[in-house]
Amino acid sequence: DAKTTQPNSMESNEEEPVHLPCNHSTISGTDYIHWYRQLPSQGPEYVIHGLTSNVNNRMASLAIAEDRKSSTLILHRATLRDAAVYYCILRDSGTASKLTFGTGTRLQVTL
Amino acid sequence: EPEVTQTPSHQVTQMGQEVILRCVPISNHLYFYWYRQILGQKVEFLVSFYNNEISEKSEIFDDQFSVERPDGSNFTLKIRSTKLEDSAMYFCASSERAGGGTGELFFGEGSRLTVL
Numbered sequence: 622d623a624k625t626t627q628p629n630s631m632e633s634n635e636e637e638p639v640h641l642p643c644n645h646s647t648i649s650g651t652d653y654i655h656w657y658r659q660l661p662s663q664g665p666e667y668v669i670h671g672l673t674s675n676v677n678n679r680m681a682s683l684a685i686a687e688d689r690k691s692s693t694l695i696l697h698r699a700t701l702r703d704a705a706v707y708y709c710i711l712r713d714s715g716t717a718s719k720l721t722f723g724t725g726t727r728l729q730v731t732l
Numbered sequence: 733e734p735e736v737t738q739t740p741s742h743q744v745t746q747m748g749q750e751v752i753l754r755c756v757p758i759s760n761h762l763y764f765y766w767y768r769q770i771l772g773q774k775v776e777f778l779v780s781f782y783n784n785e786i787s788e789k790s791e792i793f794d795d796q797f798s799v800e801r802p803d804g805s806n807f808t809l810k811i812r813s814t815k816l817e818d819s820a821m822y823f824c825a826s827s828e829r830a831g832g833g834t835g836e837l838f839f840g841e842g843s844r845l846t847v848l
Binding site: 665724 | 736765776777790831832838841842
């Protein structure tokens with residue numbers, strides 16, 4: 622599996638935008654970029670995914686660099702409930718079914 | 733919103749005992765997974781299951797582990813002869829489709845296993 626690199630931790634103030642970076646310089650042409658998050662004492666939760674174009678959904682936006690070697694998850698207005706570990710994961714478009722979790726970025730949100 | 737449910741939420745067992753963890757995936761989903769997370773460590777893939785057979789398994793998933801879909805709604809993980817190092821949170825997940833472009837995984841809340 623292609624590797625991703627994320628900062629160990631980030632902090633944000635509530636109601637401010639948060640940009641969570643992810644580097645994936647060895648991404649292959651068939652890898653999708655997935656983001657999951659894990660709130661304290663809960664199972665992982667899907668956030669968003671994309672291939673080449675930027676993506677928006679109700680939870681977040683995903684900005685993908687033109688060369689696809691990096692991406693950024695954007696939370697437009699962080700709330701205390703967004704405090705979690707955020708995982709950037711590459712997943713092949715083929716039949717590969719598993720997600721390979723790294724250590725992720727622990728996001729702290731303060732008042 | 734449909735969800736994956738897991739039971740028990742917490743199980744304490746003696747070393748060497750057998751444990752069965754149960755999961756009810758989302759009803760129209762076809763792909764099922766077990767993951768585990770040892771306290772303070774990464775979420776690790778154990779096994780994926782499709783069409784009543786294992787489609788992929790990790791090195792962790794050795795002969796001590798087995799999975800089953802006994803009745804079309806439940807998906808179980810059996811751990812025979814538990815060891816201290818099996819203590820972890822076990823997450824069940826399901827997805828409607830597989831593959832990176834489509835197969836969003838839905839995870840349950842987890843079953844915490846404590847082996848004494």
